Amino acid sequence: MEGLRQLEALCERLYNSQDSVERAHAENTLKCFSVNIEYISQCQYILDNAVTPYALMLASSSLLKQVTDHSLALQLRLDIRSYLINYLATRGPELQPFVTASLIQLLCRLTKFGWFDDDRFREVVKESMNFLNQATSDHYAIGLKILSQLVSEMNQPNPGLPSTHHRRVACSFRDQSLFQIFQISLTSLRQLETNVASRLQELALSLSLKCLSFDFVGTSIDESSEEFGTVQIPSAWRSVLEDPSTLQVFFDYYAITKAPLSKEALECLVRLASVRRSLFTNDAARSKFLAHLMTGTKEILQTGQGLADHDNYHEYCRLLGRFRVNYQLSELVNVEGYSDWIRLVAEFTLKSLQSWKWASSSVYYLLGLWSRLVTSVPYLKGDAPSLLDEFVPKITEGFITSRFNSVQDGSPDDLSENPLDNVELLQDQLDCFPYLCRFQYESSSLYIINIVEPILQIYTERARVQTSDNSDLSVIEAKLAWIVHIVAAILKIKQCTGCSAESQEVLDAELSARILQLINVTDSGVHSQRYGEISKQRLDRAILTFFQHFRKSYVGDQAMHSSKLYARLSELLGLHDHLLMLNAIVGKIATNLKCYTESEEVIGHTLSLFLELASGYMTGKLLLKLDTVKFIVANHTREHFPFLEEYRCSRSRTTFYYTIGWLIFMEDSPVKFKSSMDPLLQVFINLESTPDSMFRTDAVKYALIGLMRDLRGIAMATNSRRTYGLLFDWLYPAHMPLLLKGILHWSDTPEVTTPLLKFMAEFVLNKAQRLTFDSSSPNGILLFREVSKLIVAYGSRILSLPNVADIYAFKYKGIWISLTILTRGETMNLLFLVTVMWV
Template sequence: MNQPNPGLPSTHHRRVACSFRDNLLRQIFQISLTSLNQLKNDVASRLQELALSLALKCLSFDFVGTSIDESSEEFETVQIPSSWRPLLEDSSTLQIFFDYYVITKAPLSKEALECLVRLASVRRSLFTNDGTRSKFLAHLMTGTKEILQTGQGLADHDNYHEYCRLLGRFRVNCLLSELVNVEGYSDWIQLVAEFTLKSLQSWQWASSSVYYLLGLWSRLVTSVPYLKGDAPSLLDEFVPKITEGFITSRFNSVQAGFPDDPSENPLDNVELLQDQLDCFPHLCRFQYESSGFYIINIMEPILQSYTEIVRLQTFANSELSIIEAKLTWIVHIIAVILKIKQSTGCSVEAQEVLDAELSARVLQLINITDSGLHSQRYGELSKQRLDRAILIFFQHFRRSYVGDQAVHSSKQLYARLSELLGLHDHLLLLNVIVGKIATNLKCYTESEEVIDHTLSLFLELASGYMTGKLLLKLDTVKFMIANHTREHFCFLEEDRCSRSRTTFYYTIGWLIFMEDSPLKFRSSMQPLLQVFLSLESTLDSMFRADTVKYALVGLMRDLRGIAMATSSRKSYGLLFDWLYPAHMPLLLKGITHWTDTPEVTTPLLKFMAEFVLNKAQRLTFDSSSPNGILLFREVSKLLVAYGTRILSLPNPADIYAYKYKGIWISLTILTRALAGNYVNFGVFELYGDRALSDALDIALKMTLSIPLADVLAFQKLTKAYFSFLEVLFSNHMSFILNLDTATFTHIVGSLESALKGLDSNISSQCASAVDNLAAFYFNNITMGEAPTSPAAINLARHIADCPTLFPQILKTLVELVLFEECSNQWSLSRPILSLILISEQIFTDLKAQILASQPADQQQRLAACFDKLMADVTRSLDSKNRDKFTQNLTVFRHEFRVK
């Protein structure tokens, strides 16, 4: 039921599904209910199982076509049609599933609960009025209460999980004001609270199910401000206990010990951690004073123990790991509390003071995490988890309390932090954050996760306009900008952290360019200049040494980061003048000596791909400057050096890593250089310079060395290949047309193959390339007199040698538009017009073919549709005529597809 047929377009599937829903589904659901009632006494029968399964299928139907994936647990409301209203308002419908939960055993009892989960999620507007909805809600509450009172079936883990989901559905569709007015609410909420506390105590049993329960309590407490009337919610009594129960359960889990398998420990599993903590801040802030001081009271003795360990020479590793794990949980909890700033229980001022109290404890912890015995533990997983929690705390604290607006609106927080720690403004606090960032970068060499997380925070601070300016005032940041070497930052030594260097230098570059000083730029680049000078002075005979390899790879990653940070003409100009012409020969030397080693060539080519990218029009040179041409010459030399050598090497087992990856980056470099609009390419031919010809020749050779099946099999290679072809057909048509006919037809054939692909961006690029080719033929051959230019003569020869080329592409395009779901119809319409205008006979033949493939009784109507397609379209390719054709095509497609 509602399973997609891969052979049909999704719109057709949706039409069938809607028709089935409107005409048959309700009756089928009615049959399942009747069967369930009749089979109630037929214990453990196969028919019971089938009837329950059928009911679940009906309730799981994708009623509004939002998703065909019915296995997902995460859905909001179930959009049951209004015609089902009598069934849902009949109390026996709900009751039959509660009955089946009681009389069956797992897995049938779980299916009964699944049906109840979906019924609990039906849209509010389905019910006739508030009275009928209240009766339905009361019935759900009574049923769930009885399960809690008896505990029946909850010893089965699947039942338990599904029952937690059922309670969780109350948060999606029910308001607190509705719940409190239902008779028996106080008993129900008390039982749910007791059940939640038991679930928290049984953390090993219920870890994945607790999320639904916490979600329910979170929704209830956020609804309290909107609660009217005198009916007591009783949340004041239960929520603090649940808050405390959650924290206790985390500590118990730590005490019991997790294996060091990241999939098992929630502190390593980020998704599970988010699930567990997402709802928690609302619970804490509901009774913030009591929750806040509870957290402080349990943290203080642990923090005290951790502080005392600093002075010891040795300490039992297992005990210290448990202390660190408990502190990690508390820091995560405080971080997530700071993430939101709403509170129902106290004033904004009181809330800020409590935020300061909690933050102060984390800041105290930060003062000792890198001292004494703790400074020897960077290789320990528990220490790494703690430092990652501290980084998350910094991220949430910064978003809430750092910045001009935040300081003015957070006076109470900074006043209290000043009393506790002497931190009276956000510059001092920023200094603490940057101090921790610098310490992590200096001390961590074994954990990529900590390094990457640290660099992510550093970049976030540097790229913020306000925080970036503030960072430049700090001595720590000034030191980092001037001394970004491996002597000061040990992670730069580590090969495993090599990729992180780009982010580090992107951030350093961002800060350098923010100062807008050529003098500061040159002094800041001194560490990189020393690496350049060292490599440039290395003899050719020594250039294949490992030390050279690691230095060259590091330098390329560093330079790429700096290049990424140049976002203006001025900052790019500083980097360009620093590199060219003095240091460009090293890149060529690196490529020629290390062609067979992708560890070296990949970062080098990726740097060049970034360096030639004209983002934000940063590559804009003065009108009298030859820099654009000089840069392209360097690109050409590099590509020719790499291409000629890589093509001469035998194919290795891992051909993508060793050949294709370098080739697609090379194509990206050339595509960006050709499309960057900073080179007048006519200059090369005019002055007999072969830089352009050589670059295009080697790029073509590299593309032709890859079988088309492989081009289409690797996503990044596919993207680079067709981006390159789009630029060639747009700006370098004569190069394409000067090729021999076999190569030309291979390239155009590859465009047709990709038109049929699933990626709309790539098919749009191919459509653009085909349109440029067809438009060239139309303007120079169809509409012109005898072709005179060499390019036009070549194209006429190619088409004469391969007369089926254009008809085949037109057929592919028309069939795509008529029979497929294409999100890029506008792009596909452009080449269709160009191809029709080349030869209307081709179009007439295609029309006859398509009509012949349709049912006989439809052919007359469809022929009329075809006739309208060219209405008011003239024989020209001006934009007005193209737009008219596109409009006609949209109408044509719609009318053609009407059954």
């Protein structure tokens, strides 16, 4: 007994001590219980005789690890299983909840691992029923917990079990036991409905939810995602799902419980609303199920019960969102009470939009519902009215008004809180909203124009007025940014069914004209001094998004310019074809590259658009005709583009020169290539003339980093023997010694060596067979001789340097890139040469 008391003291320190050394000592001492099979009997002794819950927890968790990690004898596992069931029946009610949970997990793990080994393992559901039939609520709770943990255990892969075996067990459990467990949960819910504020209600609801969330077909749903597809409930469940009392019990529980129980009831309803179409006996049964869902959701909207709780509110929006996924508009309109339901949903949506700050993450589901409804209108048959003509324009206007209200409330400049900076949320909402605009496009476009014109007029006037207080400009720019994002999203879906009509193209032109007018104002007068303001940067990012979507719809390889759109733009702005439009886009790109020096987001977004234009075959050819592009290609220096001098934007340099490389090589002119490389040649000359004694200065460091990133961009743009040969001949042999010099002097500085090695990794990559030299050419040998010098110089120095805290950035990353270079060298059958030279 003295030994047991000492063990209990150790367990107390293991789970409660604040001293990490003391905890580690206790863990190391007690490790034998979970590792050595001989200690299994000792664990049972502890469970029988220990007093403290921590000792019981040690025994239970040790047995769990033993069962998971070791292949125990069948009889031993059966003995442990019988012992656990008796133990939970006799001592379960008096144990601490965490001990009970651990013992139940152990029982379920034994059941799963032994499912195919002996039929007795499959009797766990029957034995759980024995707990449910006991008189005490404590035993009833243990029975529900066993079933709940069993469903979870069967649904989740285990490290000690091959995935194929896990799936076999899960499928067998699904077919033999899961339906029975779901029926038990429903029976329990009905029996406990009058048992107000009972812990058992929560356990029964949780059990139902786990049954409905089971991975029925082995799709391994991503738990981090809030969205899921159709729930593939087995056909054997049909009678229970078609029984109206099944749906009703969850609506009843939502009504009689408070959060978080009410949220779980809604989660069950979300999954029931997602049941596959083919489960139902016929269309009549499915229509009856849908009518019940609509009636239940309508009653919640009428009373508003529980929707003041944020979790309930969000889950209810998800429930409404399932109507768009699983049901057609034609089905909805034929349900009795549809008109009342759609009116209430519209009112709810408008209130949600007004409460933008509180409901921002939930609005996505509502907009998704409405977008699905309006896109189904062309396929709607019959005389039943959809009433969408009445409600959708209000929702469209409500969304825009709510965005303006979010600006008026003075949203903080914190990137994590401003809706314009929450990229994922912005994309979610603007993916659905344009379909609502296109539904009644004439009225919605007129509404947008009437809103934007007064704001644009004020913004234009403010460009001419110099004042010390420009705080109101931030609000104006935020409103304009929302409008630009909305118009961009409308243009994005131009190619969808029903959006390509000539009348819609004219309206596209009307909206685009207002945005183009805005662009002419953003970089003039007072506004040309505001590039450091966050609100100005948000507006310019929105403009870049507009250009991206406009290009895909009305400029480029697949989407030839539309006569209707350009005819109207010609009348409004004099832009009669897509070459003039392209010139306007490139003009904005050039302005951003000249004026933004510190905003990585704007520079990165601008260069992304520039690369899209240059890499398109048609748009690339058109760019070469523009004077602005000719200027950029000939004058890519920090004097003209100050962002090149800003270290924070140095990563963008690779994209910048990748784009320039695309444009240079498109012209197929060696003379043009050499003249375009003059700015980089000047950097080479300056660095090569720097004496060794001055080579460890910050000026040299940042010049090297920038040069390597620039060269990597140019190298990425070479996609043929011809273009690669131009770069190779320009670099070798004149400038290769500088790379070796950089490695020799800066081998202890990853900021320099990483870009240098990345350039070399790109330079030796044989993509598109660009490194295929003539059979009489020694260039392959010469290239890898230079590469081997670099690798040897870097490897011999970096391996001898002492380790630092961030060893990955300091050593491992450079070593990884070096090995990448060697791997790519193998494609040239010269790996052996490089390796020998390294050795």
